[in-house]
Amino acid sequence: MPAPEQVAENYSFDGVIRKFKATSTSLGGLETQFNVFVPKEALDGQKVPVLYYLAGLTCTEDTAPWKGGFLRDAAAEGIALVFPDTSPRGAGIEGEEKDWDFGTAAGFYLNATKDPWSKHYNMYDFLTSELPSLLSSLSLPLDLSRSSIFGHSMGGHGALTLYLKSLLASSPPTTYLSASAFAPIANPIKCQWGEKAFKGYLSGGVEEGKEYDATELIGQVKGKEVKILVDVGTGDIFYKQKQLLPENFIAARDAAGFSSKDVEVNLHEHYDHSYYFISTFAPAHIRFHAQILKNAAGKL
Amino acid sequence: MPAPEQVAENYSFDGVIRKFKATSTSLGGLETQFNVFVPKEALDGQKVPVLYYLAGLTCTEDTAPWKGGFLRDAAAEGIALVFPDTSPRGAGIEGEEKDWDFGTAAGFYLNATKDPWSKHYNMYDFLTSELPSLLSSLSLPLDLSRSSIFGHSMGGHGALTLYLKSLLASSPPTTYLSASAFAPIANPIKCQWGEKAFKGYLSGGVEEGKEYDATELIGQVKGKEVKILVDVGTGDIFYKQKQLLPENFIAARDAAGFSSKDVEVNLHEHYDHSYYFISTFAPAHIRFHAQILKNAAGKL
Numbered sequence: 052m053p054a055p056e057q058v059a060e061n062y063s064f065d066g067v068i069r070k071f072k073a074t075s076t077s078l079g080g081l082e083t084q085f086n087v088f089v090p091k092e093a094l095d096g097q098k099v100p101v102l103y104y105l106a107g108l109t110c111t112e113d114t115a116p117w118k119g120g121f122l123r124d125a126a127a128e129g130i131a132l133v134f135p136d137t138s139p140r141g142a143g144i145e146g147e148e149k150d151w152d153f154g155t156a157a158g159f160y161l162n163a164t165k166d167p168w169s170k171h172y173n174m175y176d177f178l179t180s181e182l183p184s185l186l187s188s189l190s191l192p193l194d195l196s197r198s199s200i201f202g203h204s205m206g207g208h209g210a211l212t213l214y215l216k217s218l219l220a221s222s223p224p225t226t227y228l229s230a231s232a233f234a235p236i237a238n239p240i241k242c243q244w245g246e247k248a249f250k251g252y253l254s255g256g257v258e259e260g261k262e263y264d265a266t267e268l269i270g271q272v273k274g275k276e277v278k279i280l281v282d283v284g285t286g287d288i289f290y291k292q293k294q295l296l297p298e299n300f301i302a303a304r305d306a307a308g309f310s311s312k313d314v315e316v317n318l319h320e321h322y323d324h325s326y327y328f329i330s331t332f333a334p335a336h337i338r339f340h341a342q343i344l345k346n347a348a349g350k351l
Numbered sequence: 352m353p354a355p356e357q358v359a360e361n362y363s364f365d366g367v368i369r370k371f372k373a374t375s376t377s378l379g380g381l382e383t384q385f386n387v388f389v390p391k392e393a394l395d396g397q398k399v400p401v402l403y404y405l406a407g408l409t410c411t412e413d414t415a416p417w418k419g420g421f422l423r424d425a426a427a428e429g430i431a432l433v434f435p436d437t438s439p440r441g442a443g444i445e446g447e448e449k450d451w452d453f454g455t456a457a458g459f460y461l462n463a464t465k466d467p468w469s470k471h472y473n474m475y476d477f478l479t480s481e482l483p484s485l486l487s488s489l490s491l492p493l494d495l496s497r498s499s500i501f502g503h504s505m506g507g508h509g510a511l512t513l514y515l516k517s518l519l520a521s522s523p524p525t526t527y528l529s530a531s532a533f534a535p536i537a538n539p540i541k542c543q544w545g546e547k548a549f550k551g552y553l554s555g556g557v558e559e560g561k562e563y564d565a566t567e568l569i570g571q572v573k574g575k576e577v578k579i580l581v582d583v584g585t586g587d588i589f590y591k592q593k594q595l596l597p598e599n600f601i602a603a604r605d606a607a608g609f610s611s612k613d614v615e616v617n618l619h620e621h622y623d624h625s626y627y628f629i630s631t632f633a634p635a636h637i638r639f640h641a642q643i644l645k646n647a648a649g650k651l
Contacts, residue, residue: 062586063627117418117626123634286362326417327363334423 054188058084064126065091068116073185077177078139079170085182086112088122088132093192100197100344101186102337103133103178103227105206105213108244109156112136115203120330124337130344131193135174135182137206142171152244153251159239160209161263163252172252175263179213179224197347199229199340203329204289205244207235211265211279218272229343231280231336233329234287237300238266244294266296266303269314273307279314280339282332284322354488358384364426365391368416373485377477378439379470385482386412388422388432393492400497400644401486402637403433403478403527405506405513408544409456412436415503420630424637430644431493435474435482437506442471452544453551459539460509461563463552472552475563479513479524497647499529499640503629504589505544507535511565511579518572529643531580531636533629534587537600538566544594566596566603569614573607579614580639582632584622 055071068088075083093099104121106114112134115121125132138158144167147154163172183195202210214230217223239245240260249260261267269277283290283297290297297316304314322328355371368388375383393399404421406414412434415421425432438458444467447454463472483495502510514530517523539545540560549560561567569577583590583597590597597616604614622628 061623061625061627062584062621062631064631067621068627120420120423120630122627123420123630284362321362321367323361325361327361327368327422330420330423331362331364 055185063088064122066094066122066126068122070112071185071189075177075181077173077181079142079173081139081141081171083136083139083177084112085136086116086134087186087189087191088116088125089191090126090129090131092129093131096192097129098192098194099129099131100199100347101131101133101193101195102340102344103135103198103200103210105135105160105178105200105202105209106137107202107204107206108137109151110137110206111156114326118326118330120333121337124334128337128341128345130337130341131191133182133186135178138174139171144168144171153247157205157248159205159248159252159263160213161248161252164259165252165254168252174209175213178209179217183225197344198225198227199344200227201231201336201340202235203233204324205236207232207281208237208239208245208263208265211235211237212263212268214279215265215268215272216262218275218277219268228347229278229340231339232282233332233336234283234290234295234324235265235281235297236295237281238264238296240264240267241296241299242294266300269300269303269309270307277309277313278343280336281316282319282336283317284319284324284328286321287324287328289324355485363388364422366394366422366426368422370412371485371489375439375477375481377473377481379442379473381439381441381471383436383439383477384412385436386416386434387486387489387491388416388425389491390426390429390431392429393431396492397429398492398494399429399431400499400647401431401433401493401495402640402644403435403498403500403510405435405460405478405500405502405509406437407502407504407506408437409451410437410506411456414626418626418630420633421637424634428637428641428645430637430641431491433482433486435478438474439471444468444471453547457505457548459505459548459552459563460513461548461552464559465552465554468552474509475513478509479517483525497644498525498527499644500527501531501636501640502535503533504624505536507532507581508537508539508545508563508565511535511537512563512568514579515565515568515572516562518575518577519568528647529578529580529640531639532582533632533636534583534590534595534624535565535581535597536595537581538564538596540564540567541596541599542594566600569600569603569609570607577609577613578643580636581616582619582636583617584619584624584628586621587624587628589624
């Protein structure tokens with residue numbers, strides 16, 4: 052596996068954001084890009100924890116660094132941010148570019164099991180195994196043993212499921228200390244976006260999709276220590292269209308006996324699905340993860 | 352003049368950002384769009400000061416609200432932000448779409464005096480006269496008597512020149528209390544971008560362009576009270592290519608007897624021309640203007 056190649060660099064908030072490209076095994080040999088925000092502490096050689104951000108449908112590795120307002124707080128807290136792409140690109144599969152909610156920019160952070168998608172559409176493996184390896188190969192003092200994950204919409208679904216699956220795995224490929232989400236697709240087996248993705252990517256369809264469904268998974272981690280923060284705007288058109296279904300996630304959380312302190316879900320009047328909403332609650336999400344990641348420093 | 356029509360609304364930082372479209376007389380009857388960030392105080396009916404932001408080449412009225420990181424601090428300070436477009440659009444002039452640094456998205460915030468541009472390319476009149484009128488016609492408690500202006504690159508040039516020209520006018524169409532700029536084209540008559548724009552838009556060419564040149568104008572306001580803040584990154588490719596020329600502006604400032612406190616110009620190592628640079632210094636710029644705008648409340 053060749054090391055990632057740096058293709059861009061911008062200074063920001065006393066740190067630096069670097070864009071890398073790499074040829075990915077998980078993605079069937081396709082090239083993929085990701086951004087890493089390196090805070091000043093890391094430029095000075097200090098080990099820093101890592102927070103992954105998974106973006107939503109139609110986005111790229113640039114959307115959140117440009118529009119999320121995350122770098123300022125990550126810099127203040129001294130944590131690194133990693134922004135991968137939302138899907139493989141250029142697999143050349145028929146129909147890949149046809150829909151905005153399936154194919155390119157809509158990888159759903161799963162491992163496809165259905166042909167012809169299964170060769171390339173394996174963002175789950177890429178994120179949980181390959182990306183941490185790629186990050187390790189960079190000359191950066193990233194403390195990957197202290198990692199957390201967050202995301203938006205499809206990426207909120209991804210963040211919650213990657214986190215919950217890592218709690219369930221006997222030998223997790225990557226362990227995350229916490230997860231948070233902006234307007235996540237919280238119960239994808241019950242909404243149109245999720246059904247379309249699971250039927251398209253998974254040979255077992257929506258039934259197989261249950262293993263990537265946060266509302267299904269939250270019940271399975273019953274009794275474990277769980278640290279989740281979710282924010283949703285009730286002015287969100289996709290909330291109104293029942294693509295997000297946070298109520299189902301709350302009900303499953305309650306049924307599993309988690310408190311709203313362990314799994315906090317906040318509904319905000321007026322706010323919508325845009326990065327105007329995300330940037331508003333960005334400081335609180337960074338603070339949430341930073342507290343957990345920094346507390347972990349003494350324990351590990 | 353029909354009132355602007357609201358075409359979008361997003362909640363952000365307890366306030367709201369609204370997009371309007373209006374048919375502009377200054378722009379020869381073309382339709383133009385602008386965004387207004389309305390802080391919570393104004394939604395509650397309180398009069399708030401106004402800070403205009405002029406974006407750079409290739410940008411639109413959306414670039415800065417999305418990528419600038421300004422809303423958070425404007426919300427904290429309780430000031431409104433106004434984001435106009437960078438040029439007229441759709442004038443149908445031959446060559447209008449040919450270059451990224453001339454024509455569409457490159458209006459240079461001046462009044463064109465050369466045909467065929469003079470009918471539509473009058474962003475100076477639009478910004479100083481028509482836009483304040485359009486804002487007055489909205490049902491928003493904007494205190495337009497307390498206005499300041501800032502911008503980036505071509506928009507930094509615009510902010511500085513509109514401010515300095517308002518200090519010079521015997522009957523200024525709009526008075527600004529302060530101006531700031533990120534990486535402004537500080538001496539456009541001496542750089543390629545400015546020469547191309549002035550030769551293209553002005554019948555008097557670069558000579559006529561002197562009235563839109565911050566380095567020329569700073570000498571003319573000698574003896575007046577001036578409040579300017581400028582930040583430039585020395586890693587900026589356009590700084591290196593001598594498109595920005597802050598040194599010329601500093602020399603003219605010194606020659607006019609202004610202190611670096613009245614006209615503060617900071618050069619920052621590593622930082623480039625991108626919104627990663629702008630967002631880093633966004634909080635300082637908002638704070639700079641907010642202090643002046645709020646102090647003015649008691650005086651007016």
